[in-house]
Amino acid sequence: MAAMTSTSGPSSVPSRPLLNRRLAEFGTTIFAEMSALAVRTGALNLGQGFPDTDGPDAVREAAVRALRDGRGNQYPPGPGVPELRTAIAAHQERRYGLSFDPDTEVLVTAGATEAIAASLLALVEPGDEVIALEPYYDSYAASIAMAGGTRVPVTLRPRDGAFRLDLDELRDAVTPRTRLLLLNTPHNPTGTVLTRAELAEIARIAVARDLLVVTDEVYEHLVFDGAEHIPLATFPGMRDRTVTISSAGKTFSFTGWKVGWVTASAPLTTAVRSAKQFLTYVASGPFQYAIAEALALPDAYFEDFRTGMEAKRDLLAKGLADAGFGVYRPSGTYFITTDIRPLGADDGFAFCRALPSRAGVVAIPNAVFYDHRAEGAPYVRFAFCKREEVLRDAVTRLARLG
Numbered sequence: 465m466a467a468m469t470s471t472s473g474p475s476s477v478p479s480r481p482l483l484n485r486r487l488a489e490f491g492t493t494i495f496a497e498m499s500a501l502a503v504r505t506g507a508l509n510l511g512q513g514f515p516d517t518d519g520p521d522a523v524r525e526a527a528v529r530a531l532r533d534g535r536g537n538q539y540p541p542g543p544g545v546p547e548l549r550t551a552i553a554a555h556q557e558r559r560y561g562l563s564f565d566p567d568t569e570v571l572v573t574a575g576a577t578e579a580i581a582a583s584l585l586a587l588v589e590p591g592d593e594v595i596a597l598e599p600y601y602d603s604y605a606a607s608i609a610m611a612g613g614t615r616v617p618v619t620l621r622p623r624d625g626a627f628r629l630d631l632d633e634l635r636d637a638v639t640p641r642t643r644l645l646l647l648n649t650p651h652n653p654t655g656t657v658l659t660r661a662e663l664a665e666i667a668r669i670a671v672a673r674d675l676l677v678v679t680d681e682v683y684e685h686l687v688f689d690g691a692e693h694i695p696l697a698t699f700p701g702m703r704d705r706t707v708t709i710s711s712a713g714k715t716f717s718f719t720g721w722k723v724g725w726v727t728a729s730a731p732l733t734t735a736v737r738s739a740k741q742f743l744t745y746v747a748s749g750p751f752q753y754a755i756a757e758a759l760a761l762p763d764a765y766f767e768d769f770r771t772g773m774e775a776k777r778d779l780l781a782k783g784l785a786d787a788g789f790g791v792y793r794p795s796g797t798y799f800i801t802t803d804i805r806p807l808g809a810d811d812g813f814a815f816c817r818a819l820p821s822r823a824g825v826v827a828i829p830n831a832v833f834y835d836h837r838a839e840g841a842p843y844v845r846f847a848f849c850k851r852e853e854v855l856r857d858a859v860t861r862l863a864r865l866g
């Protein structure tokens with residue numbers, strides 16, 4: 465091989481950075497680092513948000529049946545199988561009184577992640593500003609970047625025991641270049657659920673400033689303490705300027721199936737589909753049939769799922785408070801954001817890197833969800849979508865910190 469190399473000729477190693485400038489800041493995710501740390505140290509992983517038990521047997525069996533019966537083993541239709549599109553439309557009607565045409569106003573995607581990416585790629589021109597609530601789910605920043613948009617964070621800040629949106633700050637963030645608001649309620653990682661009054665004002669701003677809204681509602685069925693999830697699309701003037709996104713992963717505890725969806729007006733759905741068809745084209749064939757059945761489960765399923773998760777929240781929230789954390793009790797999602805300053809720490813990164821050896825637990829530093837990293841520095845996120853015995857074990861371990 466030596467004969468083929470030369471000291472003066474071109475190097476065999478490409479000299480330009482491989483990852484393009486748009487994505488350079490998204491090289492590796494904290495989840496990979498923290499999950500590897502969990503494996504290496506045998507710590508309990510309350511970092512990444514996936515359940516440690518599968519969803520309903522009946523839904524799993526429905527997927528097996530579809531697979532055996534040869535339904536969905538070949539490319540399903542681009543917009544999704546009709547059974548699932550009909551079930552999604554029926555769910556929106558039954559829960560929220562929103563009516564969507566399954567043929568023109570519903571689009572099945574490879575999880576909510578693809579729905580978010582396709583929406584931004586379809587609706588954002590390079591240079592458009594996209595407002596997102598900070599801290600934000602990690603794929604938002606990357607999707608805005610891939611679309612060539614400029615992200616404009618509006619920061620949720622602690623007020624009366626929860627992270628709240630400052631509507632004046634949101635209003636001030638809108639400029640003539642703002643194309644789109646990227647919302648998330650119930651909100652990961654803070655557990656905030658936007659109130660009816662807040663959503664009504666967001667709707668007024670969107671109409672007054674002619675903005676589109678992409679709203680990530682994957683935790684729509686996980687709201688606690690009597691809080692209500694209200695889709696933004698139900699507010700006056702919003703149906704035709706809102707892309708509503710949800711997913712089966714969180715609601716039915718099958719995060720590996722990657723069945724997500726968009727409901728929106730026909731023109732918006734068509735636009736999103738134009739981008740989506742060149743990302744995955746289609747995905748999750750047999751699982752689409754199973755999720756069609758899941759969406760038709762009786763209300764008791766959704767209520768039991770919600771109350772079961774609420775009990776897990778209570779268990780972990782109490783354990784964290786007893787261990788000395790400042791606890792922001794979430795009104796939704798399956799995450800708890802904590803403040804580590806009562807424990808005498810203020811750097812969430814250092815705290816999370818040390819936590820496995822100090823207490824045998826893995827958590828995520830909220831700073832990774834911020835552009836203004838200093839704002840997020842003292843906060844750490846724990847997931848409670850785990851079996852009760854795992855949460856009890858975690859609570860016992862965390863008590864060592866005190």
Ligand SMILES: *Cc1c(COP(=O)(O)O)cnc(C)c1O
Binds near residue numbers: 574575576578710711
């Ligand atoms: C988990 C999650 C998603 C991703 O959903 P998939 O259906 O797995 O792609 C999107 N948004 C938020 C806020 C999430 O927590």
